[in-house]
Amino acid sequence: MAKKYTKEHEWIEVAGTVGTVGISDYAQEQLGDVVFVELPKVGATVAKNGQIAVVESVKAASEIYAPVSGTVAAVNEALAKEPALVNQSAEDKGWFFKIALSDPGELAGLMDAAAYKKFTEGKA
Amino acid sequence: MTQSQGETLETTPLHALHKALGARMVPFAGYEMPVQYPAGILKEHEQCRARAALFDVSHMGQAVLRGPNVEAALETLVPGDIEGLGVDRMRYTQFTNEAGGILDDLMVTRRADRLFLVVNAARKAHDFAHLERHLAPRGCTLEILAARALLALQGPAAAAAIARIVPGAERLEFMAGADLRAGDVPVYVSRSGYTGEDGFEISVAAESADAFARRLLSEAEVAPAGLGARDSLRLEAGLCLYGHDIDETTSPIEAGLAWSIARRRREQGGFPGAARIRRELAEGAARRRVGLRPEGRVPAREGTEITDESGKPVGTVTSGGFGATAGGPVAMGYVAPEAAKPGTRVNFLVRGEARPGAVVKMPFVPHRYAKG
Numbered sequence: 001m002a003k004k005y006t007k008e009h010e011w012i013e014v015a016g017t018v019g020t021v022g023i024s025d026y027a028q029e030q031l032g033d034v035v036f037v038e039l040p041k042v043g044a045t046v047a048k049n050g051q052i053a054v055v056e057s058v059k060a061a062s063e064i065y066a067p068v069s070g071t072v073a074a075v076n077e078a079l080a081k082e083p084a085l086v087n088q089s090a091e092d093k094g095w096f097f098k099i100a101l102s103d104p105g106e107l108a109g110l111m112d113a114a115a116y117k118k119f120t121e122g123k124a
Numbered sequence: 125m126t127q128s129q130g131e132t133l134e135t136t137p138l139h140a141l142h143k144a145l146g147a148r149m150v151p152f153a154g155y156e157m158p159v160q161y162p163a164g165i166l167k168e169h170e171q172c173r174a175r176a177a178l179f180d181v182s183h184m185g186q187a188v189l190r191g192p193n194v195e196a197a198l199e200t201l202v203p204g205d206i207e208g209l210g211v212d213r214m215r216y217t218q219f220t221n222e223a224g225g226i227l228d229d230l231m232v233t234r235r236a237d238r239l240f241l242v243v244n245a246a247r248k249a250h251d252f253a254h255l256e257r258h259l260a261p262r263g264c265t266l267e268i269l270a271a272r273a274l275l276a277l278q279g280p281a282a283a284a285a286i287a288r289i290v291p292g293a294e295r296l297e298f299m300a301g302a303d304l305r306a307g308d309v310p311v312y313v314s315r316s317g318y319t320g321e322d323g324f325e326i327s328v329a330a331e332s333a334d335a336f337a338r339r340l341l342s343e344a345e346v347a348p349a350g351l352g353a354r355d356s357l358r359l360e361a362g363l364c365l366y367g368h369d370i371d372e373t374t375s376p377i378e379a380g381l382a383w384s385i386a387r388r389r390r391e392q393g394g395f396p397g398a399a400r401i402r403r404e405l406a407e408g409a410a411r412r413r414v415g416l417r418p419e420g421r422v423p424a425r426e427g428t429e430i431t432d433e434s435g436k437p438v439g440t441v442t443s444g445g446f447g448a449t450a451g452g453p454v455a456m457g458y459v460a461p462e463a464a465k466p467g468t469r470v471n472f473l474v475r476g477e478a479r480p481g482a483v484v485k486m487p488f489v490p491h492r493y494a495k496g
Contacts, residue, residue, distance in 0.1 A: 032160060032164055032165055033164050033165055033166040035166075035421065035446040035453075036421040038475075056422065056423055056446070058164075058166060058352060058446050058448075059159075059165065061425060061475075087164075
């Protein structure tokens with residue numbers, strides 16, 4: 001399934017019932033150099049829009065919200081050693097965590113790539 | 125990164141250059157300033173430590189103070205030794221209030237017949253009014269140099285680069301200045317800065333600033349750096365940022381700035397807040413600004429509570445972030461005297477979780493100023 005985006009600049013790409021989540025390329029550009037990502041614990045449950053991770057850039061700490069409700073199935077361990085992956089490859093190698101969706105219907109409220117692009121251009 | 129509606133931001137003479145270089149502009153102290161260029165804060169920070177970085181600091185306040193015995197007059201407002209300055213020598217000091225707090229920190233240069241002052245952007249209106257109010261009655265006149273830009277060229281290759289453009293600058297000693305020329309353009313250059321590196325600060329007429337900055341940037345060693353890198357560089361150098369690490373409630377002694385108050389001024393007093401400052405010099409201050417090193421990778425940012433190992437609050441972080449050269453998070457803050465000794469184990473309460481770290485000596489990265 002194609003990536004979906006939130007207004008908080010997270011993306012989610014769902015395969016079956018598990019979604020991979022990260023922050024958008026636009027978001028990493030705005031945050032600047034990422035120096036640390038605080039990831040959730042595998043097995044943690046979270047509600048849609050609940051705070052689930054923190055990105056520390058050189059400038060500031062930013063909270064990351066869950067785009068959907070579910071249970072954390074995996075986290076990107078590579079970010080511990082190489083947080084700059086978020087800057088280099090925000091929407092691929094810089095993913096944050098995988099989440100087992102508890103309500104796939106929540107995806108319907110998210111933006112597709114074209115709508116998200118429009119959304120960020122409206123902000124600029 | 126947001127600003128209130130209707131606020132009009134000022135720009136510096138290098139505004140068009142920042143835009144041309146692709147800077148991300150943010151509101152800072154009433155000015156639209158570059159926080160970073162496309163290279164990003166980490167690379168700009170490393171550029172300054174490894175080669176040379178050019179900063180626009182034209183938002184800062186530049187002024188000239190003249191009058192009969194102007195050095196003694198300024199000493200009534202600051203604890204620094206101004207009368208003891210040689211001609212074209214500069215010194216760091218603070219405007220203090222009657223309670224011994226800090227109204228601003230500044231650089232004072234003694235010229236042959238006047239003093240040249242550089243103060244913080246966010247405080248310049250206040251500082252200039254303060255100077256007028258207290259020193260006009262003593263016959264002093266303040267000339268605000270609003271039509272001048274201020275640039276900082278900082279880094280180990282700064283001297284080699286500036287020598288090609290402003291011959292003679294490379295021979296200046298640390299904390300000394302001179303009237304020099306960049307071709308036809310008169311500039312005032314001092315060997316000083318806010319990064320812990322060797323470097324220069326150059327005052328130039330606004331109309332010449334753009335061409336002068338482009339000339340500096342054309343040198344192979346030089347790249348632009350924004351306010352983001354300026355902040356992480358000064359933090360690693362252990363230097364205070366007004367409004368964060370020092371303010372109207374912190375005394376120079378609490379802030380660890382006793383080194384900037386010469387013996388004559390300590391003995392004679394004669395500056396606002398002398399009673400508190402002399403008492404703290406004799407008896408110790410109620411809190412001390414210290415360097416802080418969180419373990420791991422999580423920065424302890426401004427406002428983070430500091431506790432001892434038992435969980436008892438001992439202080440607060442006033443500046444904190446990621447030290448690119450130090451290779452991890454660095455911070456400074458105020459702690460109780462019993463927690464101020466380097467090596468003291470502390471915890472930082474970050475997002476509700478106690479994270480370990482220690483009080484450490486500053487600077488985090490050794491200063492590399494030009495040797496006199």
